[in-house]
Amino acid sequence: DAGVIQSPRHEVTEMGQEVTLRCKPISGHDYLFWYRQTMMRGLELLIYFNNNVPIDDSGMPEDRFSAKMPNASFSTLKIQPSEPRDSAVYFCASSLDGLVANYGYTFGSGTRLTVV
Amino acid sequence: DAKTTQPNSMESNEEEPVHLPCNHSTISGTDYIHWYRQLPSQGPEYVIHGLTSNVNNRMASLAIAEDRKSSTLILHRATLRDAAVYYCILRKGNEKLTFGTGTRLTIIP
Numbered sequence: 001d002a003g004v005i006q007s008p009r010h011e012v013t014e015m016g017q018e019v020t021l022r023c024k025p026i027s028g029h030d031y032l033f034w035y036r037q038t039m040m041r042g043l044e045l046l047i048y049f050n051n052n053v054p055i056d057d058s059g060m061p062e063d064r065f066s067a068k069m070p071n072a073s074f075s076t077l078k079i080q081p082s083e084p085r086d087s088a089v090y091f092c093a094s095s096l097d098g099l100v101a102n103y104g105y106t107f108g109s110g111t112r113l114t115v116v
Numbered sequence: 117d118a119k120t121t122q123p124n125s126m127e128s129n130e131e132e133p134v135h136l137p138c139n140h141s142t143i144s145g146t147d148y149i150h151w152y153r154q155l156p157s158q159g160p161e162y163v164i165h166g167l168t169s170n171v172n173n174r175m176a177s178l179a180i181a182e183d184r185k186s187s188t189l190i191l192h193r194a195t196l197r198d199a200a201v202y203y204c205i206l207r208k209g210n211e212k213l214t215f216g217t218g219t220r221l222t223i224i225p
Contacts, residue, residue, distance in 0.1 A: 033212070045212055098213075099211065099212070101208050104165065105160075105162065107160045108159050109159055110158075
């Protein structure tokens, strides 16, 4: 298995532009998570899906952020319009059962977003 | 949520064992103890987890105190590739994975 695949690996965009981050989870994993990592706040959970349905988006910072999972093998995190404070590394993770304490998460390599 | 306490940083010599401590004095009976690590420029990576008994896998060993209020992640022979931030996390059922600040491990050649 290729693991969780994220694209692009790096993204530089200008303030006000729309940014779309992509994630392909591990086949068969029913849970998908989006995290953000900054020096100030560490790793934060933004949103997670179960069987392609968003379950908890309480970590999404504001309405400029949206996430979708149109099918079991693809998810996007969109920021529109982007702002410099959105600069961070965004990670996607998947799990067989994300709410069972005995199961682990597999993370992708992340997308480093820089908004100038 | 039950919390964990880890040292901010540790150093260890290459090819020597490393013992990474974690205190979790408010742990409940249903909390699993998970360890993840994050190598530079990578996403977090699962290392090991346990409930009450010590656990071993190809990456590390997890030693859990009898009262479960502390645990230790043991890397038996550290290499330069083990330099990372190590996170000790408590999880019970229906909880998502939540990260603290972890321990930054530096391996000295």
